[in-house]
Amino acid sequence: MLKAFKYRLYPTKEQQEYFSKCFGCVRFLYNQMLANRIELYEAYKHDKELLKANKPRTYTSFKKDFPFLKEVDNLALANAQLNLNKAYKKYFKEGSGFPKFKSKKRSRKSYTTNNQGGNIRIEGNAIKLPKIGFVKVRQHRLFDGLIKSCTISQTPTGKYYVSVLVEMEDVEWIPAKNKIGIDLGLTDFAVTTNDDGISEKHPNPRHLRKAEKQLKKAQRALSRKKIGSRNREKARLALAKKHEKVANQRKDFLHKLTDRITSENQVIVIETLKTSNLLKNRKLSKSIADAGWHEFIRQLEYKSAWRGRTVIKADQWYASTQLCSHCGSNGGKKPLDVRTWICAECGTVHDRDINASRNLLKLAN
Numbered sequence: 001m002l003k004a005f006k007y008r009l010y011p012t013k014e015q016q017e018y019f020s021k022c023f024g025c026v027r028f029l030y031n032q033m034l035a036n037r038i039e040l041y042e043a044y045k046h047d048k049e050l051l052k053a054n055k056p057r058t059y060t061s062f063k064k065d066f067p068f069l070k071e072v073d074n075l076a077l078a079n080a081q082l083n084l085n086k087a088y089k090k091y092f093k094e095g096s097g098f099p100k101f102k103s104k105k106r107s108r109k110s111y112t113t114n115n116q117g118g119n120i121r122i123e124g125n126a127i128k129l130p131k132i133g134f135v136k137v138r139q140h141r142l143f144d145g146l147i148k149s150c151t152i153s154q155t156p157t158g159k160y161y162v163s164v165l166v167e168m169e170d171v172e173w174i175p176a177k178n179k180i181g182i183d184l185g186l187t188d189f190a191v192t193t194n195d196d197g198i199s200e201k202h203p204n205p206r207h208l209r210k211a212e213k214q215l216k217k218a219q220r221a222l223s224r225k226k227i228g229s230r231n232r233e234k235a236r237l238a239l240a241k242k243h244e245k246v247a248n249q250r251k252d253f254l255h256k257l258t259d260r261i262t263s264e265n266q267v268i269v270i271e272t273l274k275t276s277n278l279l280k281n282r283k284l285s286k287s288i289a290d291a292g293w294h295e296f297i298r299q300l301e302y303k304s305a306w307r308g309r310t311v312i313k314a315d316q317w318y319a320s321t322q323l324c325s326h327c328g329s330n331g332g333k334k335p336l337d338v339r340t341w342i343c344a345e346c347g348t349v350h351d352r353d354i355n356a357s358r359n360l361l362k363l364a365n
């Protein structure tokens with residue numbers, strides 16, 4: 001099983017320069033290779049045989065044209081080629097958009113390198129990386145396993161991180177003991193019911209909502225500044241800092257919640273998100289994006305894999321909000337503002353979200 005660990009890096013001035021050279025070279029190479037592929041396609045698109053015969057250039061051939069590429073990690077360049085291949089595969093097989101050129105301003109600053117014969121390792125409070133040697137790292141969680149690869153990145157506010165991908169032993173599957181159903185909502189972030197019959201509401205943290213208001217303010221401030229002005233650059237940095245803060249706070253909230261759920265329960269039932277439908281409703285879309293449901297489910301799934309838990313995703317047509325969890329009769333669709341309802345069959349008074357989580361819990365059996 002592969003597991004990723006992310007740590008803050010504290011590079012020296014020279015190391016920072018090296019990293020920014022790597023980010024730049026990887027972006028440059030990616031764009032060169034993409035341009036080459038487009039060129040080939042344009043030249044031979046009318047003749048399939050010729051198109052097949054004229055293979056795109058490899059990253060090694062670009063190193064001959066652009067000697068400065070030799071100054072950075074060769075594996076980082078190889079990974080740029082792999083990333084482009086992946087982007088093409090996604091375009092052809094999964095219907096994603098056509099690969100885009102990476103812009104200097106907007107694209108993520110990162111590069112990936114691989115562990116080959118111990119060229120990446122952690123010693124004390126430093127990580128050894130190919131071509132550059134030891135870089136100071138803050139390692140808060142230790143791991144026991146083989147390092148496969150590392151991705152070094154820089155945030156828009158200038159912080160450096162390394163994400164270390166580690167091969168770890170598989171966890172033994174743990175039989176069901178405690179079960180939980182989780183309903184995701186807008187009023188509360190999540191409402192849960194476990195098989196002891198205990199329901200809990202997990203509201204969106206208030207500080208997060210406050211921070212999001214500040215974010216909107218910073219966004220407006222930026223849009224008022226003149227393009228290319230120094231004040232705009234200042235406002236851009238201020239906005240990036242707020243974004244980073246909100247993203248970190250949200251992740252922190254989600255990590256605490258998913259840590260608790262996956263440590264207390266062996267079987268976890270969640271709904272399947274139908275975001276494509278929901279996003280059509282523009283009012284809802286902002287809240288959904290902010291609510292971080294996808295991140296929540298992502299964390300639940302990988303932490304469950306680590307801990308040998310089972311995650312069950314309810315069928316997307318399962319009417320968890322419509323069914324009465326007491327007698328099973330279908331009370332029909334309810335607008336979002338209906339928070340409580342009474343079952344016409346058995347007379348049970350339901351809290352909308354608790355009832356939904358009870359229905360989801362039923363799928364654990």
Ligand SMILES: [Zn+2]
Pocket residue numbers: 324325326327328329343344345346347348
């Ligand atoms: Zn009922």
